[in-house]
Amino acid sequence: MGRSYLGEFEELVLLTVAVLEGTAYGVTIATELKQRMNNRLISLSGVHIALYRLEEKGFVVSELGGATSERGGRRKRFFRITALGKRTLAEMRQVRNELWDAIPNPSFS
């Protein structure tokens, strides 16, 4: 059995979690993605669903942060990438690189 399937958007979210190391939660991930993706329509609900699925698949872990006076005292759920998540990302990158190398005439841009 291979790894769990990782969708395109899930992969992006997972990468962002890795990028934001320690400060990754819904809003920051969405903002980061928006900036990097040229304002592609990123909805919070989409990000969250992706995060929960990643968590179910074991690619990220999460914990609730402490309550602050911000956002009406509601706590944030912070996400961290797991070793499995990191390895999966690396494997995917590996596969992609191999595929790129296999293209006979790579300068087709």
Next chain:
Amino acid sequence: MEKQPNPPRWADRFLGWLLPSELYEELLGDLHEQFAFQAEEFGAQKARWMYFFEVLRFCRPYFLKRRFRAQSKYSTSYTYSPTMLRNYFKIAWRNLARNKAFSFINLFGLSVGLACFMLIGLFIADELSYDKFYPNANRIYRINSEIKFGGDEMNKAISPDPFGETLKKDYPEVEQYTRIYAGSGNKFIKKGDEFINEQKIVYTDSTFFDIFSLPIVEGNPKTALDKPNTAVISRSGAIKYFGTPNAVGKSLSVNISKPSIYNIVAVYEDIPANAHFHFDVLLSMINLKDPTSPDYFQFGNFLSHSFHTYLRLKKGVDYKDFEKKLPEVFLKYSMPQAKQFLKIESKADFEKAGNKIHYSLIPMTDIHLKSNLQNELGPTGSIQYVYIFGAVAMFLLLIACVNFINLSTARSASRAKEVGIRKTMGTERSTLISQFLSESILTSFIAFGLAIILMAITLPFFNDLSGKKFVISNLFTFEYLPFVMLLPFVVGVLGGYYPAFFLSSFKPIEVLKTSIKTGFSKSNLRNTLVIFQFSISLILIIATVIVYRQLNYIQTTNVGFQKDQVLIIKGTGALGESAWAFKNEILGMAGVKSATMTDFLPTDNFSRGDNIFSKDQVMTPENSFNIQNWFVDYDYLATLGIELKAGRNFSKAFGSDSTAIIINEVFAKKLGYKDPVGKQIYLNDKKSVFTIIGILKNFNFTNFHTEIGPLGFFLGKNNTTTSFKISSKNGQEIVKKVEAKWHEMAPGMPFNYSFLDENFNQMYQSEQRIGKVALAFGILTVLIACLGLFGLVTYMTEQRIKEIGVRKVLGASVPNIVALLSKDFLKLVGIAILIASPIAYYFMQKWLQDFAYRINIEWWVFASAGVLAVLIAFLTVGYQAIKAALMNPVKSLKSE
């Protein structure tokens, strides 16, 4: 500090309902944080919109799935597991089976309500579907004319013949037009040796099929009817005349004397029943231009209204806007013609005397329900019917649901212990609600099955009532099926919702420790519902009484002519000159008193004609009157029993009676002479002068909806219809003899007879129908309401059986106890009377407004309906009350 903008509160509440509870806090936090950013960046208003859309995007199956999974994983509730569902229905079935009387009342009431609802649903769906099947139906309009002239007002479905063409030529909004000329309505068509009286025959333009694109069996509809002597026939028409639908190339011989031959060039599929006209034979309009034709018509007249004109407007044209341009046509084309005919100079002159010609458009799909003008192409329906039937259907269903609610809550005491035990054993409230709801849904589904059976039984009666031809399978067509299947579900939830919440709210400790008392007067809701039921029943009872009293008034009021024992034979014109011989033959028979030959009779379906007469030689709008001019013979007054007020009847003794006129009282009053007899009036062409020789007592020559207008009788020679006054004894025998004579003198001709009183009654068919509807549904609502009441009382007496026992022991008499038990119910019926009377009064007053001659609504109608309701209620309640009161107290008190 500036106040922070807040995201909409309701959106948060919605999320709270939607999202799994363990995620709510963090998600809402993120949302609010994002909102704060956005409010700063884009402003509060835009941020709120963005927030709203963000919330909308949270409506994803993922969250629901996750919540469901969480529930099934952690909660101990098995509310919706299949085993529980099976259990609910098992318990429901046992409950139904245990309380047979209650189940019967519920099932019977619900199934009657459902059956009525579905029947009426069919009716309404059919009424609303009229003419919608034509392609582009929403762009087709008919021109209506409103004509006011000489004090006479006419609203016609017809318009002048050049109107359609003029509109198409002058206005780019009009895409196409077609005209229909119905003329006298029927023609004789030869089939073999006999003549068939064809009613569904008209002249049409060659553009007919461009507007009304009906499916074609054979032939080319585009070129059909563009040559003289061509005809198009419907499939059933073709089968009627030729025995085969492939009739192209065959020909029809129309009219008896001087027949015209029409070649059939195309055959179309029959026009569906839900269309506002149904023709079987369409003749080419070009034949109307032939001066030798009996229907010869001089085209080009903007003042003569004879054609049904239909327009198809271009896409995107608002017909209301286009309608505003129609007066231009009147000014440009009609006025020049009017100037020649009347001594007027301008439109203002014309309108000064209160005259008016106004044209309007009506969408074709509205014709069936919203149009009821003169010269409609067939009987139209009425939107009022749709409303009345619809309201009745809703009410019947509601009343049946109310019974359900009432009985279920009334029975709460006996279910209270069950609820208490269940709760003690750990049942959740949601499970209980599901259980009670499944009980009501089960009941509703069984009732639905019964309703289908009931419908099948009552369908013929309903078809008679509604004038439709439904079959039970109509319900199960593709378009209705989803609604039909949903119906028992909706009813079950509607009827079971309140009881389910009510019953499941009991606190176990209370219901198990003490027996709860559900006194009747305690439940306001139950009282309101009983009042509601009886109010509806009463309104229908009162409506029935008033409709029938009005019908009775129409039947018994002296209409000014004697409508009984008048035998009418239509189509005697086919005999030609021998019609008079026929008349004399019949007159010679025993029992025939007198005869008159004229097509002008005071009921519908006979000729009507009007013309403009003036008081003085020079006609001005002020001195001219549009009056009905009827052509009658010497014996007309005697045969119809119309009385003269002054002057004399036409008489053969006076040779000059061809220029004589007998006028009615209304016209005499309009003329304003002190003694009109001997005075002269002038016909619009100024050449004809008529001398008034007599004045008729007013008689109602149209119907009770319209006031008697001005009327004049002229001496005429017309053999199309012959009427006989016969003696009352052997009417049927005379008809047989007349028929034998007819077949002898006119072989192959259809014998078409009727009686004047039948024709008279037919004019009030729609009123009779309303009467029948009110009666039928009145009885049904009373029945269902009484069933409910019976159930309630049965239950109440059962509850108070000990109390009754104690009262009897202490010396209460039987009447005491009966009064005690029925007092509360009768009070409710009393309130219902007070509520129903003004509502019924209001609606019936409105209904009566349609009649120019009508009854007054008298107080005793309400009083007697009230007494009836009280009586019915008392009979229902009394039976149980007396039974309870007669019971031996030893029996009810011995066990505790």
